[in-house]
Amino acid sequence: MVKLSDVAALAGVSPAAVSRVLSGDTTLRVSEGTRQRVMAAAQELEYVPNHAARSLRTSRTSTIALVVPDVTSAVFAELARGAEDEAGARGLAIVLGRAERLQDDREWLRRLVGEGRIDGVILQLPDGTPPADLEALVVQETPIVVINSVDDGPLSTIVLDDAAGIGLAVDHLRQLGHTDIGLVGGLLGSATGVRRETAFRSAMTDAGLRTPEGWMTRLGYAGTDGRAAAIQLLESVSLPTALVVANLNAALGVLAEIHARDLRVPGDISIVAMHDVWYADATWPPITTVRMPLSELGAAAIGALMPGASGVTHTVINSPPPQLVLRRSTAPPTSRHSVHSAVDSKEPPP
Amino acid sequence: MVKLSDVAALAGVSPAAVSRVLSGDTTLRVSEGTRQRVMAAAQELEYVPNHAARSLRTSRTSTIALVVPDVTSAVFAELARGAEDEAGARGLAIVLGRAERLQDDREWLRRLVGEGRIDGVILQLPDGTPPADLEALVVQETPIVVINSVDDGPLSTIVLDDAAGIGLAVDHLRQLGHTDIGLVGGLLGSATGVRRETAFRSAMTDAGLRTPEGWMTRLGYAGTDGRAAAIQLLESVSLPTALVVANLNAALGVLAEIHARDLRVPGDISIVAMHDVWYADATWPPITTVRMPLSELGAAAIGALMPGASGVTHTVINSPPPQLVLRRSTAPPTSRHSVHSAVDSKEPPP
DNA sequence: CTGAAAGCGCTTACAG
């Protein structure tokens, strides 16, 4: 490997001068002639600075850890792309980690940080992580930003504008004429799940509608969770004419169960799901979704870890705003449901 | 950060002694008493060696780059898990990269290597990468292993046992009584696609069956590719009673198109797909798949980059062997197809 | 405007 002193020798200057020229200079204390010679020499030798040496000297690693609970989740791919692009633009590398490790091997992140291998951590918490586990992370002096999970607490957070996204979904169904709308929600204890359910309730209230408790499930974001939710919902006495599904993964399960019962989407029931991923367009019918700014979330997370960023902040990403991606899983309700059945299903005591 | 000399001071020995004790010692030239004192001191101070310093000294980084074309692909998640577990066990970190970057920014990998940030590269090539691009990678002295793509050439390769997987799928359909079997294949120019098509042809031949060219498509692995393939297939004069789909992603698209035409799976047509991913169980009907040892592939790739590994090798992962995951998309053919229609569709010249 | 020197925190021949 060619090193600084090689370039210096070729350019006829000291290594220090080369270092200064190549790093863009602090106070530009180099003559133009010298600068030219140095640049030419570096180019000719294809000089690339050694990362370990630089890191040892500066205590900066230009590396960020991206820790997520589930690489197969609907949100990961786009999130990772946003983070990667931003990282690339800043010359940072991204180290991948699974959030399970935080539990399986509590030393893992601590070791990564302790070894001085990373400048910061982007962390998406598994649903329902207790606040105590958050506190445990805070001790490390490495900056951490928690994404797509909690939106307050002792660590910096960045979340999506869940209220806007859910609002869009509800509005869409309203405009189609639906009044009986159910929610397939996230797991009880999921921070995004809570935000989305709250947003759903308030959007319904704003529209002058009510949703019986029986039309809202909280079983989680996975495909099987959606299937379980659909089983539960479809056994209600009365059915909603439309469902807002808080995550596209769950929507696949919902769709499967509806098919299994020989009901029709959107004929018997309309579906809108949060997050737009390729397979929303590869199901039958293709699913109408709300596209959320996930790559922007990823990019913002990188930004939040840069030296400039100050203290603990709580950010909501709402640019570009959530966008409805219209496909074929939503349509006006059919006349089968002629009665406005949105009433509280208060069951009599047994 | 506590450093080696701090531990040495507390233990009353030289830094050199601490280094030797902590690194497991070369020739164990330390008295038991000293070793105990050193270990105790390191533990008490929670000493973690600085990675940059060690890396600068040893020229090893304990970091592997994992470069893939598509994080949303059916194979990525499990592959990454296998690689990550193996890496974790060896104390390595994994840096994520997208294969697009190899084209967009040809400097990227070169820079990563040049900076001395990685010990090796695991690379899954985008379908149809020309061999010349492979040669370009070989110049770097950092070990590279190409996975899940080509199975020979100037770089080390690791692939799945595609022939065994496809054989399993064909056998399953045969046992159900199918004789008219089509193939939804990978992109023309996809190395795995070619292997799977070859395997399909030979499995059919072994079974004494023939598949007309019109029942074999080569449009790619994505969901939309599967949809396009289904459109093409379903417009044949005669239809096969079953399809082997070379990738689960494409199978979603196939399923969607079949639904769109109001045909039934498996009533009208059976489907088996390669790769078992969560959404195979979240569609309707759930899709029968062939599970391939992807996490083992990931782990093997890490192993292939370790110092012990010698020279260019070409490996096929076949343990555990591919496994049929029976779901509801396959069934015996219905009597509708009474005639063995597997004949070459040699069209007359126009 | 530029160079000589120190030092980041390790590891490892080389002595003793």
Next chain:
DNA sequence: CTGAAAGCGCTTACAG
């Protein structure tokens, strides 16, 4: 059996 010393390749006060 253990220590003193050199050096990995940088960056950056400090001189001049």
